[in-house]
Amino acid sequence: GAGVSQTPSNKVTEKGKYVELRCDPISGHTALYWYRQSLGQGPEFLIYFQGTGAADDSGLPNDRFFAVRPEGSVSTLKIQRTERGDSAVYLCASSLIPGGSSPLHFGNGTRLTVT
Amino acid sequence: RKEVEQDPGPFNVPEGATVAFNCTYSNSASQSFFWYRQDCRKEPKLLMSVYSSGNEDGRFTAQLNRASQYISLLIRDSKLSDSATYLCVVKGDNTNAGKSTFGDGTTLTVKP
Numbered sequence: 001g002a003g004v005s006q007t008p009s010n011k012v013t014e015k016g017k018y019v020e021l022r023c024d025p026i027s028g029h030t031a032l033y034w035y036r037q038s039l040g041q042g043p044e045f046l047i048y049f050q051g052t053g054a055a056d057d058s059g060l061p062n063d064r065f066f067a068v069r070p071e072g073s074v075s076t077l078k079i080q081r082t083e084r085g086d087s088a089v090y091l092c093a094s095s096l097i098p099g100g101s102s103p104l105h106f107g108n109g110t111r112l113t114v115t
Numbered sequence: 116r117k118e119v120e121q122d123p124g125p126f127n128v129p130e131g132a133t134v135a136f137n138c139t140y141s142n143s144a145s146q147s148f149f150w151y152r153q154d155c156r157k158e159p160k161l162l163m164s165v166y167s168s169g170n171e172d173g174r175f176t177a178q179l180n181r182a183s184q185y186i187s188l189l190i191r192d193s194k195l196s197d198s199a200t201y202l203c204v205v206k207g208d209n210t211n212a213g214k215s216t217f218g219d220g221t222t223l224t225v226k227p
Binding site for chain 1: 202207
């Protein structure tokens with residue numbers, strides 16, 4: 001079946017611009033996660049949703065970052081006034097349920113470059 | 116101190132070797148544990164879950180020691196295709212069942 005889909009796969013933007021990154025999870029998965037990964041590091045947690053609500057947004061670095069999942073399926077990560085330090089690969093993952101031994105299934109990621 | 120710590124390596128081993136990676140975690144209430152594999156410029160993919168009694172999947176064996184808060188991964192008879200970064204993942208605690216925290220990974224290179 002279809003896996004997690006992320007668009008765009010690459011995004012180049014200028015410092016100060018606004019960007020939106022989209023994630024379409026595996027059908028039926030209730031939990032959706034956003035991570036970002038820089039070179040040489042593991043994925044860094046940003047936020048996760050259970051259904052439509054953000055269950056934990058403790059990883060969002062500041063108020064320039066915001067994410068929504070209005071219908072409990074597709075999610076959008078929004079970054080305002082981008083900075084060069086925001087450059088990274090943004091990974092989305094979904095899991096059948098948030099807890100227990102249900103593993104995360106990742107999309108291919110969006111490589112964001114802020115110039 | 117990071118919540119999940121791994122030796123970054125790199126581990127360079129010949130084909131056929133046995134190699135072991137360790138991972139330590141700081142939250143004693145952590146509930147679930149996993150090993151993921153990540154190839155260069157690709158997304159992480161689940162390698163195996165880690166169970167309290169230890170578990171094996173072919174050439175791969177995972178162990179969990181809750182008392183010492185560490186997880187291990189043993190790879191026997193290494194193949195060239197095992198070359199990748201191995202990520203240790205710790206999930207959930209008493210207040211947050213869903214959050215998964217990743218280590219920075221251990222890089223393995225298997226050489227002919």
